[in-house]
Amino acid sequence: MSFALLFSGQGNQHQAMLPWIDEDDDIVRDMRSRLGVDDWRDALAQPGWAERNANAQTLLTGLALTAWKELAPLVTPPTAVAGYSVGELAAFSAAGVISPESAMALAQRRAEAMDECAMRTPGGLLAVSGLPSLGIKGLCTETGLALAIHNGEDSVILGGPVAALARAEQMALRQGAQCTRLRVNVASHTPWMRDAADSFARTLADVPFRAPQVALFSNAADRVRDAASARIALAMQIAMTVRWDECMENVMARQVRCVLEIGPGQALARMWNKRYPTVPARACDDFRSTGAIAVWLRSHAAE
Incomplete structure (x- = not known):
């Protein structure tokens, strides 16, 4: 199988997303604890809750990690991985760079650092x-x-x-x-987030990192090949332009046969299909079960 994983950013979260997620999974329980909610779907119905940076980043990282954890045993490893904005945390975890536990903790810290900057300049x-x-x-x-x-x-x-x-x-x-x-309240990926990027870089210095096990592409630093460049890339993208068009070009160069978006909505899948109509892309949000996703991947990614 030859396929790519693209992990969504924030902005399209909704109550009904990823209906097949296992609510009893350890990652989901950790996510709910960090968010201080018993039911994250009910929380999304509250006006403004989903737009809060700390809520959205923690929620989306936890759900993406859980979705891939459930799907991974049913398919072969991906050929290429990339994440859009905060989706990079789940992408780096899926590529073997950081553990899911580290990714969850980093999602909280990333949001806190960005919110501190936003308090000074909304x-x-x-x-x-x-x-x-x-x-x-x-x-x-x-x-x-x-x-x-x-x-x-x-x-x-x-x-x-x-x-x-x-x-x-x-x-x-x-x-x-x-x-x-967009449903965010911070100027992500701009110079207004420079202090957040510096703060996050100091946090990353104490986190165990490994070299990617698959081709991993960064929003701000092209391909990530080792642990040191992974740390730099995750911090840089907070205050630098996300070159998503270049990420898509890099993924396409791996000659993948199809693309799967993991996260809420279909924004990345739509962008991919518009740019590369001969290589189909679908979003996890389109399916009702991991089994159905695996069947679709096998049917399109087979050599």
Whole structure:
């Protein structure tokens, strides 16, 4: 089998996601304990709960780790792995770089470090599509925003202070762009998160890391080949642009036959299918059981 795993970022979490997850799994119990909730699905129904950075990052890391734990025994190891934003924690764990226990603890610490920065400069993210690269550069120049995520030539996410985001949205709409404010309250992957990246790097220094067991691609540092570069990559991406288009190119270069997105929603699968229509991608959120996911992978990834 030749397939890739892509781990989702935050923003698309919903009550009904991943209905087949084992609620009695050790990772899920640890996740609920860290979040201080008995039922994470009920918690997602509370206004604002899902948007809190600390909740979302811990929740999504725990669910992604559990999903892969349940699926892994049913399939062969992936050919390539990548994670989108906070999805890198689960991706690095799936690639054998850090333990699931470490990934859970790091999700909490990552969110705390980012929230500390956001308290000093409240910010967020704005998805913009339909503008050429020159138009995006003009928005950043006029408003002072930074390019947080590059998904494609005309699909980006800008980050920065709240007032600047509002101004950029109005400017972009006047130019005919499509804009969506993301359900996050920090300017992830921008210079406003530099202190968080430095703090997280100090945290990572004390965590056991190993070299990846499969091809692992980073948002900020291309391919990760050893433990030292893994530490650097995980810290860097907090305050640097996520080059997701380049991650997809790197994964495609591994000649995978299909792609599976692990996490809520289908955002990464849709982006992949738009870019590489001859290599099918599906999301775990499309299925009702791990068995059905395994059947789909086997049918498309077989040599």
